Amino acid sequence: MIKILNKRKNNTEKTSKTNFSGFQLKTILWTQNEDATIPPTYVINGNVSQYSSTEEQNEAYRFLNEFNGHLISQKYISKELFHSKSPESFKCFFNKKKGIVLMSLFLEKDKLGRRMPYMFFSETKNLKEAINGLKKDATLISRTCDNDELDSFFDLVKEEHDKKKTKNRLIVIVSTIVFIIIYLFLLNLKNNQ
Numbered sequence: 001m002i003k004i005l006n007k008r009k010n011n012t013e014k015t016s017k018t019n020f021s022g023f024q025l026k027t028i029l030w031t032q033n034e035d036a037t038i039p040p041t042y043v044i045n046g047n048v049s050q051y052s053s054t055e056e057q058n059e060a061y062r063f064l065n066e067f068n069g070h071l072i073s074q075k076y077i078s079k080e081l082f083h084s085k086s087p088e089s090f091k092c093f094f095n096k097k098k099g100i101v102l103m104s105l106f107l108e109k110d111k112l113g114r115r116m117p118y119m120f121f122s123e124t125k126n127l128k129e130a131i132n133g134l135k136k137d138a139t140l141i142s143r144t145c146d147n148d149e150l151d152s153f154f155d156l157v158k159e160e161h162d163k164k165k166t167k168n169r170l171i172v173i174v175s176t177i178v179f180i181i182i183y184l185f186l187l188n189l190k191n192n193q
Contacts, residue, residue: 029044044057067095067121099125107143122134
């Protein structure tokens with residue numbers, strides 16, 4: 001979980017590389033178009049591809065749908081906290097070897113008045129970097145993320161992470177104190193013999 005909230009700018013940690021159609025995959029953004037009957041829009045590694053259907057796009061869509069990761073809301077956030085504070089349409093998946101997938105709805109609507117869905121993959125293990133990558137790719141296709149939703153989810157994950165970190169520190173402190181007490185007791189017992 002530490003990796004997901006790590007705020008370092010340069011992630012020097014060794015990452016597994018995802019090869020995709022013969023090139024290094026860093027990001028994929030898939031979204032429905034205003035007219036749901038035309039092929040969706042893709043942004044793959046910063047390159048926009050609209051109104052067409054290529055094998056690369058099909059492979060990208062399969063990758064997003066078959067992404068094998070833990071739903072962060074189930075793995076890292078307590079159910080009570082998630083249901084009380086998490087955005088309803090937002091999902092985030094995390095895989096230590098592959099990266100992060102974010103799924104939700106853009107603010108823009110299609111011809112039927114529905115908010116347009118998106119799926120975004122980032123090779124990073126850092127949630128904040130993934131969110132910033134999504135926002136950057138969304139601007140390439142003139143789409144707007146729900147910043148309140150993204151910030152709310154990040155804060156929710158961070159809050160839960162901080163609670164676990166505090167709990168772990170407390171366990172270490174209590175364990176150390178208990179160890180010292182036992183050690184002093186045994187030392188005193190040995191000196192009294």
